[in-house]
Amino acid sequence: MSAQIISGKDISADIRGELKDEVCRLTTETGVTPGLATVLVGADPASQMYVGMKNKAAGAMGINSQQITLDADTSQDELMGVVAGLNADADVHGILVQLPLPDHIDEGAIIEAIDPLKDVDGFHPMSVGRLATDSGDFFPPCTPAGVVEMLMRSGHDPSGKHVVVVGRSNIVGRPLASLLIRKAVGGNATVTVCHSRTPDLGAVTRTADILVVAMGRPEMITADLVSPGTVVIDVGTNRVDAPGTEKGYRVCGDVLYDEVAEIAAAISPVPGGVGPMTITMLLSNTVKSARLAAAR
């Protein structure tokens, strides 16, 4: 049996094509060009890379993007000032402060300083609360929104299905559960959230129609934890040692792919699965924000 491969890379390319068209229409019809501002504090190589990828992807679809790079010793007040400036800038529709921030900065306070109308990362408590209560316009966090898009576009509408989410982080597990429970397109699932304190993980994961894994533990989901015919989305991206290879490491997910792909109905690979979707949903949120601004 061979599982359907749910390629985040391909789905991502489709969505980016659609977004590019929408950016073009928005600009032509309303005069509003979506604008994304990214803020990077310090010189962490991984953060530099992520921010660079986000700006490049934004630029490629006609979004105006600007990167603000600040020294690692930037003070809380200075950073608050930068955020306030972007809040007030009508050309900026999305503000992304790259996390993690240096230890001397109160990360929560910075996130709460972002105007919820520009919170395209979806981490502001107002965004989380609006998502959790389905009230008003909100930007869903990018990774969970990407997981839902992957399911919908690969023919696995979660409505009426039992979705088991492994992991309860604020970035993936908990907001994903909120999205899937909603009385809305992409929602209406029966949702179970399990985590490190779940005594018998397999007893739960084997009951899933759709299994989403976001624990950050390399290849923890082995075939014995998955029932045949399950749809599996792997959110993990882990580096594990691979002695003898050129890089000395390899990238893998939270699912033992080769084994689980033998029995799953469908599975997302790592890399090329959820990864590319996260930036795509950031762009999608930015375009949505510009659309809402143009209508105000």
Place this chain on the structure above:
Amino acid sequence: MSAQIISGKDISADIRGELKDEVCRLTTETGVTPGLATVLVGADPASQMYVGMKNKAAGAMGINSQQITLDADTSQDELMGVVAGLNADADVHGILVQLPLPDHIDEGAIIEAIDPLKDVDGFHPMSVGRLATDSGDFFPPCTPAGVVEMLMRSGHDPSGKHVVVVGRSNIVGRPLASLLIRKAVGGNATVTVCHSRTPDLGAVTRTADILVVAMGRPEMITADLVSPGTVVIDVGTNRVDAPGTEKGYRVCGDVLYDEVAEIAAAISPVPGGVGPMTITMLLSNTVKSARLAAAR
């Protein structure tokens, strides 16, 4: 076999006793007496009764309570003005606007106008978002907080247990799931949320260690939907016709009590179960708000 009865009435009395002591200590030691302001718009008899009960219960434990009663034709702006006044009043630690509001009022806008630091009902998106991300101080919505207290105080800590929540309302099901998933005392449960779109409810409810029902459907949970030994909390309060009785109706829960009590390990009755807990947790939130204010 006879199930343990989880009496919300008794647990509520215990908590109110503790709160009364805390109000006394707070007043004596910090000079801060907790203050609760309730706002009632219009003359709906049920709303009048609820608000009256809340103020009476607050007064009984030494909380300063004031009720503001406004005409049914009060405008949005007038109501916003009242809320702004209460936000600015240092003697008011909790603001409760009784829902539902008349149709011409934008309920969401009024809730969002309440200072989240005084949102003792826990319905402001900031409160919901803080609960869902476990960030900062927040007030959990009263009914779900009451359910968790009932479990903890009756010896059924949800940690490590599989809790099935039936119902996905913003008032009970969804915030209860948030509370139970938290990495905190009263949390650490594996949580499943099911609802009207769950195709085979019994297949899910029978897997529960703890079953919480909040659907608002009289006696929908029959014994065949419950495994022997389950702990059952019934959030429903329904009026059903009872011809030939003095009142012409009787009050029942979402659980067919007599049948389920035969096989459950523990069960909360209706009335006398979750009902009394809701007001108690409102008082608890008000005292917490005063405690936080005294420490600022």
